[in-house]
Amino acid sequence: MRGLVYRENISKKKEKLLKKSFAVKFGKHLKKIRKEKRFTQEELAFKANLHSTYIGHIETGTYTPSIFVVWKIARALKAPLSELLRFE
DSSP: OTTOOOOSSOOHHHHHHHHHHHHHHHHHHHHHHHHHTTOOHHHHHHHHTSOHHHHHHHHHTSSOOOHHHHHHHHHHHTOOHHHHTOOO
16 A cells, blocks of 8 residues: 555544545445445445444445455455555
8 A cells, every 4th residue: 555654653633534545445435345346335334244334434435444344345245355455
């Protein structure tokens, strides 16, 4: 993932901004993949055993999913986990 560089002495404020940026980028990428695979949020949520509003919150960057949730989404989309994590 380009653009996200780890630095030891990062301020809490900067860390919060990086997390939000990551969440928004991931959400946009997930939405793109979901639409390419012709899933609605409701269908994806059902297949991943998640709530449809949670998928919406992930796609807007409101929530940052755990790696386990990303794995569940990848399985539901029949996509490799690496595909969901490959974005800029």
